[in-house]
Structures are given as C-alpha cells and as structure tokens.
Amino acid sequence: MQNNVFEQMAKKYDTPERIELANVIVIELRQKLHNSKSECFLDYGSGTGLVSLGVTDLVESVLLVDSSKQMLDVAQAKISRQKISNANVLCSDFTNETPELKTDIIFMSLVLLHIPDTKEILQVLFDILNEGGKLIIVDFDKNDDINHPKVHNVFLHEDLKKILAEVGFESIEIQTFYHGNNIFMNQDASMFIANSVK
Numbered sequence: 567m568q569n570n571v572f573e574q575m576a577k578k579y580d581t582p583e584r585i586e587l588a589n590v591i592v593i594e595l596r597q598k599l600h601n602s603k604s605e606c607f608l609d610y611g612s613g614t615g616l617v618s619l620g621v622t623d624l625v626e627s628v629l630l631v632d633s634s635k636q637m638l639d640v641a642q643a644k645i646s647r648q649k650i651s652n653a654n655v656l657c658s659d660f661t662n663e664t665p666e667l668k669t670d671i672i673f674m675s676l677v678l679l680h681i682p683d684t685k686e687i688l689q690v691l692f693d694i695l696n697e698g699g700k701l702i703i704v705d706f707d708k709n710d711d712i713n714h715p716k717v718h719n720v721f722l723h724e725d726l727k728k729i730l731a732e733v734g735f736e737s738i739e740i741q742t743f744y745h746g747n748n749i750f751m752n753q754d755a756s757m758f759i760a761n762s763v764k
C-alpha cells in the first residue's frame with residue numbers, strides 16, 4: 567500500500583532516529599530468540615534490514631521479505647558489505663501473491679500498520695509457519711492523536727489478540743516495552759511486542 571512511498575525513501579531511510587529506534591527493537595527481539603539457533607527466521611516488511619540484520623547470529627537463516635525492491639537493494643548492500651552468509655532477500659507482497667515457503671519464526675516490525683487488512687495478512691503468515699512456529703510482531707500502541715488515511719492508528723492489545731486467536735494462533739502474549747518521544751508521525755508513542763505460537 568505504501569510501496570511507492572518506501573521505494574522513494576529507501577536510500578535515505580536509515581536516519582539516526584530510525585537506527586536508534588531499530589536498535590531498541592533489536593535489543594527486545596534478541597531476548598526472544600534464545601534457543602533459536604537452528605530456526606529459519608523471516609522478517610516480513612524488513613525494509614533495509616535495520617532490525618533483522620541485528621539478529622543473524624542467533625538463528626540459522628534470515629530471509630528479508632519486502633514489497634519494495636529499493637528497500638531490499640539497501641538491505642542486500644549491507645549483507646554483501648558485512649559478508650553476512652546466512653541472510654537473503656526476497657521481493658514479494660504476500661497480500662498479492664501466495665508464498666511457497668515455510669519458516670519457523672516470522673517477525674514483523676512497524677509493518678502491520680501499513681497493511682489495510684490485518685486478518686488477511688496474519689492468515690497468510692500463519693499458513694507459512696511450520697507447526698509450533700512463532701510470530702513476533704512489533705508495532706505502535708493505539709494512539710488516538712494519529713489520523714492518517716494510509717495507516718492504522720494503531721492497535722489495541724485486546725483487538726490484536728482477538729484477531730490472532732481467530733486466525734488460529736495460541737499462547738498469545740502482548741506487552742508494551744518502550745515509550746519514546748516523536749517516534750510515530752512526530753508524536754510520542756509506545757511500542758508493543760506480541761508473541762504467538764502456531
């Protein structure tokens with residue numbers, strides 16, 4: 567949906583502010599990846615890899631999936647430059663095409679807010695997870711001050727929990743882990759992390 571926007575901003579996406587926010591997410595995510603050394607990790611809506619390239623040492627492999635080729639070009643350049651041997655990129659929009667792959671962990675950071683039909687994308691992600699696989703979502707908590715036609719404003723934990731359960735996820739846990747100034751559309755906001763199991 568925001569594809570064109572991200573295509574245009576890819577080369578200047580990695581600002582100091584975005585890197586700082588991504589580092590907060592990396593620290594939180596790394597705590598969830600203990601004992602994942604033999605697992606395949608898919609970062610859906612990976613962007614330039616600011617988050618998932620920070621966890622490649624904790625998993626077997628990382629697949630960065632994004633609908634924006636330009637964002638992935640930036641990610642691929644980092645993978646090549648840093649000689650990361652277990653990370654690959656895939657340009658795809660799972661809301662338009664059915665992916666033919668399976669994975670153990672799916673991660674989504676600041677992406678769900680850009681996808682209009684939350685349940686539909688969560689169903690696709692559920693289908694490509696192996697049995698017992700994990701979905702980890704990081705996004706912004708609901709903020710009534712945000713009013714933008716192209717993004718959700720964003721999620722109440724209870725609403726998201728309900729959708730995840732309807733899709734079939736179990737052991738759903740959602741918690742807010744960070745509050746920051748001017749981190750979402752120039753507004754103060756908080757971020758949650760949601761863990762669910764197939």
Ligand SMILES: C[S@@+](CC[C@H](N)C(=O)[O-])C[C@H]1O[C@@H](n2cnc3c(N)ncnc32)[C@H](O)[C@@H]1O
Pocket residue numbers: 567568569572573588610611612613614615616617631632633634637658659660661674675676677680681
């Ligand atoms: C705000 S960026 C977040 C990037 C990265 N996850 C991070 O936390 O730094 C959102 C990303 O989601 C991607 N995106 C938006 N809609 C998508 C879709 N339907 N399928 C795949 N990627 C999508 C955009 O191209 C963009 O790279």
